[in-house]
Amino acid sequence: MTALHNFLIAQKQANEAAPEWLSSLQQVAFSQLKNRGLPSAQDEEWRLTRLTELYKQEFRPAIATNTLSLQKTLLTPSAGSRIVFVNGVLDTGLSDSSFVAGLAIEPLEQAVISDKLNLETFFNASPPLEQHGFLSANTAFSKSGYVIRISADSIIDNPIEIIFIANNTGPAAWHCRNIIVADQFSKATIIERHVANDTAETYLSNCVTELHLADGSHLDFYKYQDESLDAYHIGGVYSKQSRDSYLATNNIAIGSKIARTDIYATLSAEGAHCEMNGLSVLAGDQHVENCTEVIHAKPNCTSDEYYKSVLDDQARSVFRGRIIVAKDAQKTDANQQNKNLLLSSRAEADTKPQLEIYADDVKCAHGATVGQLEEKSVFYLRSRGVSETMARALLTFAFANDVIRRFHLADLQKQLSAQLADRILGEAASAIETDSLFGEPL
Amino acid sequence: MLSIKNLKAEIGGKKILKGLSLEVAAGEVHAIMGPNGSGKSSFANVLAGHGGYEMTGGSINYLGKDLTEFNVEERAAEGLFLAFQYPMEIPGVSNIAMLKTAVNSIRKYRNEDELTAGAFLKVIKKKAALVEMKQELLKRSVNEGFSGGEKKRNEILQMAVLEPTLSVLDETDSGLDIDALKIVAHGVNTLRSPDRSMIVITHYQRLLDYIQPDYVHVLADGQIVKTGNKNLALELEERGYGWLEKQVVNG
Numbered sequence: 096m097t098a099l100h101n102f103l104i105a106q107k108q109a110n111e112a113a114p115e116w117l118s119s120l121q122q123v124a125f126s127q128l129k130n131r132g133l134p135s136a137q138d139e140e141w142r143l144t145r146l147t148e149l150y151k152q153e154f155r156p157a158i159a160t161n162t163l164s165l166q167k168t169l170l171t172p173s174a175g176s177r178i179v180f181v182n183g184v185l186d187t188g189l190s191d192s193s194f195v196a197g198l199a200i201e202p203l204e205q206a207v208i209s210d211k212l213n214l215e216t217f218f219n220a221s222p223p224l225e226q227h228g229f230l231s232a233n234t235a236f237s238k239s240g241y242v243i244r245i246s247a248d249s250i251i252d253n254p255i256e257i258i259f260i261a262n263n264t265g266p267a268a269w270h271c272r273n274i275i276v277a278d279q280f281s282k283a284t285i286i287e288r289h290v291a292n293d294t295a296e297t298y299l300s301n302c303v304t305e306l307h308l309a310d311g312s313h314l315d316f317y318k319y320q321d322e323s324l325d326a327y328h329i330g331g332v333y334s335k336q337s338r339d340s341y342l343a344t345n346n347i348a349i350g351s352k353i354a355r356t357d358i359y360a361t362l363s364a365e366g367a368h369c370e371m372n373g374l375s376v377l378a379g380d381q382h383v384e385n386c387t388e389v390i391h392a393k394p395n396c397t398s399d400e401y402y403k404s405v406l407d408d409q410a411r412s413v414f415r416g417r418i419i420v421a422k423d424a425q426k427t428d429a430n431q432q433n434k435n436l437l438l439s440s441r442a443e444a445d446t447k448p449q450l451e452i453y454a455d456d457v458k459c460a461h462g463a464t465v466g467q468l469e470e471k472s473v474f475y476l477r478s479r480g481v482s483e484t485m486a487r488a489l490l491t492f493a494f495a496n497d498v499i500r501r502f503h504l505a506d507l508q509k510q511l512s513a514q515l516a517d518r519i520l521g522e523a524a525s526a527i528e529t530d531s532l533f534g535e536p537l
Numbered sequence: 538m539l540s541i542k543n544l545k546a547e548i549g550g551k552k553i554l555k556g557l558s559l560e561v562a563a564g565e566v567h568a569i570m571g572p573n574g575s576g577k578s579s580f581a582n583v584l585a586g587h588g589g590y591e592m593t594g595g596s597i598n599y600l601g602k603d604l605t606e607f608n609v610e611e612r613a614a615e616g617l618f619l620a621f622q623y624p625m626e627i628p629g630v631s632n633i634a635m636l637k638t639a640v641n642s643i644r645k646y647r648n649e650d651e652l653t654a655g656a657f658l659k660v661i662k663k664k665a666a667l668v669e670m671k672q673e674l675l676k677r678s679v680n681e682g683f684s685g686g687e688k689k690r691n692e693i694l695q696m697a698v699l700e701p702t703l704s705v706l707d708e709t710d711s712g713l714d715i716d717a718l719k720i721v722a723h724g725v726n727t728l729r730s731p732d733r734s735m736i737v738i739t740h741y742q743r744l745l746d747y748i749q750p751d752y753v754h755v756l757a758d759g760q761i762v763k764t765g766n767k768n769l770a771l772e773l774e775e776r777g778y779g780w781l782e783k784q785v786v787n788g
């Protein structure tokens with residue numbers, strides 16, 4: 096028994112106001128957690144992410160410290176509604192969501208009671224049945240989170256932004272559960288930002304988001320995670336897609352001590368398309384594991400996965416990419432690429448593609464690379480007068496920016512590119528700011 | 538402008554340049570032809586300062602200075618330009634961002650003020666028109682998804698923007714159709730002036746109809762084995778290189 100496990104099972108379970116269906120679900124999850132415990136280094140799926148230090152922490156329930164403002168947080172300029180959670184608890188003061196036709200947003204605790212959104216159908220319906228300890232803990236303890244439903248045929252123009260801020264003293268843990276339901280032919284963009292206040296101490300954010308996409312719906316989902324070097328982030332994004340739906344999950348992890356995110360997508364009806372983009376830019380002893388799984392359950396679905404990491408110092412990234420093509424999922428077109436750039440000899444990248452293909456008429460491409468900057472490219476830039484340091488920084492930026500430019504949301508893309516340029520190029524970032532050059536047509 | 542004496546260079550222990558000598562005066566255009574694998578690209582790379590090559594003998598004097606004292610980027614700032622035989626693709630950095638970085642890096646080296654966005658835009662506008670490059674290609678990542686011809690035109694665009702004193706063009710004409718060839722030649726000819734020189738490496742005499750060289754050299758097995766005027770290019774087109782290589786062996 097680890098300290099964290101003890102702390103978790105000593106927790107009071109979720110609220111009494113919870114409806115029957117939820118209490119029994121949480122009861123089951125709680126006993127799973129109690130009996131099976133948290134993943135250990137013996138678990139094949141977890142052995143590359145060492146959680147020993149996390150497990151030793153003496154956690155306490157979170158208490159918010161000083162008052163917060165959102166000033167220092169990156170915000171998406173085009174965002175319409177904004178919901179803010181501090182230490183996993185809804186902060187109505189910082190949230191700002193006005194009425195938008197076709198869009199329903201409710202905090203989880205309200206949503207389970209009002210049940211306007213028929214939550215029972217969706218809650219816990221997208222994660223795999225075999226759940227690991229953190230997922231069980233999330234189900235058992237999730238009291239807060241957000242629920243978004245986009246009603247049929249509605250197109251939500253402005254992105255919806257959800258911000259999770261850590262602002263705790265003493266080791267604290269929280270478990271948010273978020274549910275997004277995109278009804279038929281709806282279209283929306285949702286951005287989750289996970290950030291930390293400067294004074295936040297060690298914490299565990301165990302955050303699960305479920306995405307349910309009905310026929311013909313379109314969802315562009317971002318998970319941006321830039322917390323603190325004391326942060327442990329264990330997360331999951333589990334999606335289920337119906338016929339002809341389109342989903343992009345964009346996963347940016349640049350700031351935590353350890354982050355492990357499971358991104359699972361099930362293409363459960365014909366014509367569904369799923370895009371998965373991922374970027375980690377890490378230094379020091381940061382560690383990120385992204386565990387992705389795409390299940391092609393039906394014919395004629397496509398998936399396109401593109402994950403990259405940039406690793407400096409002794410940072411480490413682990414990428415697992417499982418693609419399962421079921422027996423009758425003919426004409427599947429699945430692509431998976433994982434590329435890792437090592438900037439230091441002590442950095443390490445593990446990449447584990449895993450293809451299980453049971454259909455015979457499919458196109459499955461995958462590639463994985465771990466390497467350094469191409470010296471030919473460095474030479475090319477230097478031969479144009481660019482200093483070697485700048486050439487390397489520029490190529491590193493380019494390697495990472497390659498993921499960001501796949502994003503569909505223009506202002507977010509621009510903001511993230513600029514942030515990345517700042518981080519990688521420092522003062523020289525302005526050199527590549529070319530936006531102003533295109534103010535007038537050439 | 539450029540005086541190379543008995544240049545010897547090797548890569549990975551393999552001797553490539555075996556005593557190459559060449560004099561290029563200001564304003565001159567020199568063509569270098571030669572069979573595949575004779576060391577033409579290696580020569581261009583050694584001039585540009587490629588770290589993979591070890592110079593084992595000889596000297597390179599450029600504008601009165603020992604060129605080998607300068608690293609790659611310093612050579613560029615000193616006015617040397619290499620148009621690559623195989624330009625690199627750099628996904629994630631736009632063509633225009635790279636050009637701006639290059640221009641301002643060189644200006645910094647020369648203690649000149651950085652170009653303002655407006656001034657830079659003016660330059661780019663003019664030079665892009667010169668090589669008939671669309672704005673869309675300027676915004677795209679460096680060479681990514683460019684056709685072979687577009688990549689070569691992009692090299693000439695970079696050359697036109699950087700206005701080098703000594704340009705080395707490594708098979709810029711290879712793989713170009715006649716229209717693209719004319720555009721490239723026009724770009725190159727526009728840059729010709731009494732104080733700029735060029736070394737044009739090519740396989741085909743055809744380019745030399747558009748870029749008239751003052752001298753034509755044949756590089757074979759790491760040495761210049763014959764020098765002539767542009768008629769030599771015509772002769773090579775007819776007879777190939779075999780007779781020259783034999784001369785070397787015999788003589």
Ligand SMILES: Nc1ncnc2c1ncn2[C@@H]1O[C@H](COP(=O)(O)OP(=O)(O)O)[C@@H](O)[C@H]1O
Pocket residue numbers: 548549551553571572573574575576577578579580589
């Ligand atoms: N990186 C390298 N390592 C080893 N040999 C090389 C390398 N680059 C070129 N060479 C060799 O050097 C010789 C000259 O090549 P190159 O300069 O490309 O010739 P050219 O441009 O005239 O066709 C060839 O034999 C080639 O195989």
Ligand SMILES: [Mg+2]
Pocket residue numbers: 577578579622707708
């Ligand atoms: Mg060559």
